[in-house]
Amino acid sequence: MSSTYEPKPMEKKWQAKWEESRVYAASNRSEKPKYYVLIEFPYPSGAGLHNGHTRPYTAMDVLARVRRMQGFNVLFPIGWDAFGLPTENYAIANKIHPAEVTRRNIAAFRDQAKALGYSFDYSREVDTTSPDYYKWTQWIFLKMFERGLAYKSEMPVNWCPSCKCVLANEEVIDGECERCHSEVVRRSKSQWMLKITAYAQRLLDDLDTVDYPARVKMAQKNWIGRSEGAEVDFKVLASGKSAGELTVYTTRPDTLFGATYMVISPEHPLAREFADGAVREYQNASAKKSDFERSELQKEKTGVRLPGVSAVNPATGTEIPVFVSDYVLMGYGTGAIMAVPGHDERDWEFARKFSLPVIEVVAGGDVGKAAFTDTETGKMVNSGFLNGLEVAQAKKKMTEWLQEKGLGKPSVKFKLRDWVFARQRYWGEPIPIVHCPHCGMVALPESELPLTLPMVKSYEPTDTGESPLSAIDEWVSVKCPKCGADAKRETDTMPQWAGSSWYFLRYCDPHNPKELASAEALKYWMDVDWYNGGMEHTTLHLLYSRFWHKFLYDIGVVGMPEPYKKRTAHGLILAEDGEKMSKSAGNVVNPMDTVKSYGADTMRLVILFIGDFEKAVSWSDKAIVGCRRFLERVWALQDNLRPGKDFTPELEGVLHKTIKKVTEDIEALKFNTAIAALMSLCNEMGGKACTWADYQVMIKLLSPFAPHICEELWAKYGLGGLLPAQSWLAYDPAKTIDDTVELAIQVGGKLRGTVTVPRDSADDDVVAAALADARVAPLAAGKTLKRAIVVKNKLVNLIFG
RNA sequence: GCCGGAGUGGCGGAAUUGGCAGACGCCCGGGACUUAAAAUCCCGUGACUCUAAGAGUCGUACCGGUUCGAGCCCGGUCUCCGGCACCA
Numbered sequence: 001m002s003s004t005y006e007p008k009p010m011e012k013k014w015q016a017k018w019e020e021s022r023v024y025a026a027s028n029r030s031e032k033p034k035y036y037v038l039i040e041f042p043y044p045s046g047a048g049l050h051n052g053h054t055r056p057y058t059a060m061d062v063l064a065r066v067r068r069m070q071g072f073n074v075l076f077p078i079g080w081d082a083f084g085l086p087t088e089n090y091a092i093a094n095k096i097h098p099a100e101v102t103r104r105n106i107a108a109f110r111d112q113a114k115a116l117g118y119s120f121d122y123s124r125e126v127d128t129t130s131p132d133y134y135k136w137t138q139w140i141f142l143k144m145f146e147r148g149l150a151y152k153s154e155m156p157v158n159w160c161p162s163c164k165c166v167l168a169n170e171e172v173i174d175g176e177c178e179r180c181h182s183e184v185v186r187r188s189k190s191q192w193m194l195k196i197t198a199y200a201q202r203l204l205d206d207l208d209t210v211d212y213p214a215r216v217k218m219a220q221k222n223w224i225g226r227s228e229g230a231e232v233d234f235k236v237l238a239s240g241k242s243a244g245e246l247t248v249y250t251t252r253p254d255t256l257f258g259a260t261y262m263v264i265s266p267e268h269p270l271a272r273e274f275a276d277g278a279v280r281e282y283q284n285a286s287a288k289k290s291d292f293e294r295s296e297l298q299k300e301k302t303g304v305r306l307p308g309v310s311a312v313n314p315a316t317g318t319e320i321p322v323f324v325s326d327y328v329l330m331g332y333g334t335g336a337i338m339a340v341p342g343h344d345e346r347d348w349e350f351a352r353k354f355s356l357p358v359i360e361v362v363a364g365g366d367v368g369k370a371a372f373t374d375t376e377t378g379k380m381v382n383s384g385f386l387n388g389l390e391v392a393q394a395k396k397k398m399t400e401w402l403q404e405k406g407l408g409k410p411s412v413k414f415k416l417r418d419w420v421f422a423r424q425r426y427w428g429e430p431i432p433i434v435h436c437p438h439c440g441m442v443a444l445p446e447s448e449l450p451l452t453l454p455m456v457k458s459y460e461p462t463d464t465g466e467s468p469l470s471a472i473d474e475w476v477s478v479k480c481p482k483c484g485a486d487a488k489r490e491t492d493t494m495p496q497w498a499g500s501s502w503y504f505l506r507y508c509d510p511h512n513p514k515e516l517a518s519a520e521a522l523k524y525w526m527d528v529d530w531y532n533g534g535m536e537h538t539t540l541h542l543l544y545s546r547f548w549h550k551f552l553y554d555i556g557v558v559g560m561p562e563p564y565k566k567r568t569a570h571g572l573i574l575a576e577d578g579e580k581m582s583k584s585a586g587n588v589v590n591p592m593d594t595v596k597s598y599g600a601d602t603m604r605l606v607i608l609f610i611g612d613f614e615k616a617v618s619w620s621d622k623a624i625v626g627c628r629r630f631l632e633r634v635w636a637l638q639d640n641l642r643p644g645k646d647f648t649p650e651l652e653g654v655l656h657k658t659i660k661k662v663t664e665d666i667e668a669l670k671f672n673t674a675i676a677a678l679m680s681l682c683n684e685m686g687g688k689a690c691t692w693a694d695y696q697v698m699i700k701l702l703s704p705f706a707p708h709i710c711e712e713l714w715a716k717y718g719l720g721g722l723l724p725a726q727s728w729l730a731y732d733p734a735k736t737i738d739d740t741v742e743l744a745i746q747v748g749g750k751l752r753g754t755v756t757v758p759r760d761s762a763d764d765d766v767v768a769a770a771l772a773d774a775r776v777a778p779l780a781a782g783k784t785l786k787r788a789i790v791v792k793n794k795l796v797n798l799i800f801g
Numbered sequence: 802g803c804c805g806g807a808g809u810g811g812c813g814g815a816a817u818u819g820g821c822a823g824a825c826g827c828c829c830g831g832g833a834c835u836u837a838a839a840a841u842c843c844c845g846u847g848a849c850u851c852u853a854a855g856a857g858u859c860g861u862a863c864c865g866g867u868u869c870g871a872g873c874c875c876g877g878u879c880u881c882c883g884g885c886a887c888c889a
Binding site: 214215218219222223225227229248249250251252263301325326327328329331332333336337338339340344345346347349413414415535538539572609610611612615616617618620622623624625626627629630632636664672673675676677678679680683686687742743744745746748749750751753754775786787788789791794795797798799 | 802803804805806807812813814815816817820821824825826827828841842843856868869870882883884885886887888889
């Protein structure tokens with residue numbers, strides 16, 4: 001009789017053995033093929049690991065463990081994305097330096113990761129706040145600066161009054177700060193920007209070369225937002241006299257004949273030039289509005305006429321009025337539009353409100369009642385040389401005409417904005433730039449990297465929009481690296497996304513003091529074979545890191561244009577009430593509690609068994625007990641074992657089937673059904689006298705999910721050595737197929753019984769067997785068989801006349 | 802509004818993509834073991850009806866269609882979740 005299953009001591013024991021034997025350390029030199037499994041490294045908050053970590057980490061740990069057993073040299077690293085506001089705020093509140101807070105949090109996270117049995121290569125840990133690491137973050141920034149991709153620009157920014165910090169567009173959700181949900185306000189500020197827009201087309205095009213879920217590709221495409229159209233120049237008249245040109249961007253050059261007025265954004269230079277009192281008032285009002293307020297006012301269009309100013313429609317020669325309205329955004333296109341109320345909903349609403357003429361130029365709708373925006377069905381009317389053409393043809397012809405006449409040109413625009421790359425906070429990478437009164441912005445020489453954060457006592461944010469670093473005189477005041485004059489350091493720091501934009505490269509060669517990673521190491525490990533992460537990073541980290549990687553490819557640091565071969569995305573773990581887990585809702589479940597009460601192996605099973613990995617799922621304590629019982633039953637199978645190198649004949653089929661099922665399900669992220677198959681196998685084995693060989697199959701298949709109990713059992717019943725050194729199981733396809741099959745018998749499409757026949761029986765034999773069935777025979781009596789549909793090895797459907 | 806995804810027992814969820822709906826687990830009911838309980842093991846468990854150890858009817862959000870056969874395909878409707886949102 002075996003002892004009872006006691007997870008705690010055995011989990012400690014095996015975690016220690018794994019550590020001392022270094023079985024999970026990846027080697028940069030190996031005979032084996034490489035495989036790089038990546039998880040999104042955590043932000044080490046004070047709260048410790050939560051189920052937003054355990055779900056993806058456990059899943060990828062399963063994959064890493066399977067790949068090792070499949071004979072790959074696996075890189076499965078972990079690190080710490082440790083710069084950021086929560087740490088800084090906690091540090092301020094508790095009067096502990098953020099570096100110390102970070103050190104403690106990392107230690108706690110590492111312990112928890114180890115307690116969960118994650119097979120990370122802990123010798124390759126990276127920490128984005130370590131100067132050895134952020135030296136290279138700064139280095140990449142300087143390379144971008146050299147090539148004009150990092151620049152400073154005065155522009156309206158999203159300012160979070162609570163975080164006292166600017167935000168990237170990607171961090172503003174419904175007009176609120178992504179982190180603290182304060183309403184974001186607009187402020188004009190001189191900002192560091194990264195020119196991600198220079199990579200817009202490539203970021204879009206190369207989505208076709210990678211294996212990402214469709215929903216991820218779609219979200220990135222929408223965010224990049226490419227549109228094709230034309231820029232058109234309109235002559236401007238002020239008080240009847242020529243006053244230059246107004247260039248608009250339109251995706252519908254075909255509708256030019258229907259343009260009855262113009263609209264420019266309140267920030268447009270022309271609006272400033274010709275503003276009267278009413279216009280100025282309108283400009284002031286829109287400047288005060290937050291993005292949120294602007295979108296709130298979506299339905300009701302507002303605007304004012306720009307007095308004395310008109311434009312000439314180049315197609316018709318008609319003079320048309322110019323309006324100022326905040327439904328036109330300065331940040332997109334040219335900040336000015338030609339309004340075609342017949343065929344654009346916004347223009348239509350505006351025209352109705354201001355009683356402007358509506359001209360139908362595409363037939364098919366009723367422009368008196370609504371804008372007709374269909375581009376598939378209509379034909380051009382009231383449009384001179386375009387009449388009778390379809391929209392697509394008219395677009396082409398008008399664009400050509402504009403080009404011939406020198407009135408316009410084809411144009412492509414993106415919604416993607418440049419990346420606001422500065423934060424006015426202490427706990428981030430210092431930007432290695434010096435402002436010199438003579439030389440302007442000067443890059444710190446590479447030899448002076450890393451530019452370390454000064455260790456100071458006070459680093460509270462300011463209300464002025466200045467970084468706390470600006471108050472530290474001895475750090476700020478510096479000599480210009482170029483001319484030696486008195487100069488000042490840049491005091492903004494980089495956003496949290498900086499360190500995470502390239503961390504997967506550092507893992508390849510994490511201790512290299514000379515380069516961000518050696519060319520050799522990068523060549524060997526990159527690209528990442530499988531990267532799993534959250535949907536919430538699709539237009540943030542995932543897009544940013546693709547951008548940085550493409551830049552590094554362009555300057556010859558990495559050898560391929562895309563960093564990640566395959567990306568998958570897990571669903572959220574919700575609280576038991578179906579809401580998002582949050583401290584404020586008080587519904588947070590701590591995975592370490594489950595580890596303490598039931599063991600790490602149980603916790604790992606639960607988080608994967610609980611539902612479809614790719615979908616959101618509510619945490620449920622009820623799932624725990626089932627997983628724990630399963631492990632106990634696997635443990636108890638020991639009681640009935642008998643020696644033997646062969647499979648028990650009656651188990652052979654189910655063993656091969658389970659090997660197939662578990663192997664295939666893991667590849668497809670169907671961890672829940674893989675575990676269900678293992679539970680079924682356990683139920684099959686229960687009560688039977690299994691051989692050691694049978695049991696070894698269970699141990700190996702279960703080991704990626706529940707590694708501790710499996711090492712314990714392998715040590716007793718296996719073939720020696722640790723499990724990661726064992727080979728994964730192969731199945732014999734012939735043995736996954738049964739000799740006989742149970743067919744469903746339908747009569748007229750309704751299930752009436754089942755019949756067991758030899759596999760691949762002839763159709764006639766199947767029909768005969770079905771007709772002989774006790775339940776079917778009476779239904780067949782006195783009727784003629786009109787038709788019989790036989791689906792091989794599945795079903796027979798009898799249709800009577 | 803636009804673009805994605807989803808809706809299946811008391812519950813979490815399965816279903817090889819058109820072929821026995823409800824795998825696996827939880828809960829619940831019954832039994833075994835026990836002085837008893839817990840634990841464990843075995844059996845049962847979608848709903849309804851009947852002439853009831855058997856059989857029938859209904860059943861995958863709703864309405865309709867295609868098909869020998871639909872959770873799956875097509876048309877329409879409703880609800881929920883995620884993303885984008887005055888992007889010209």
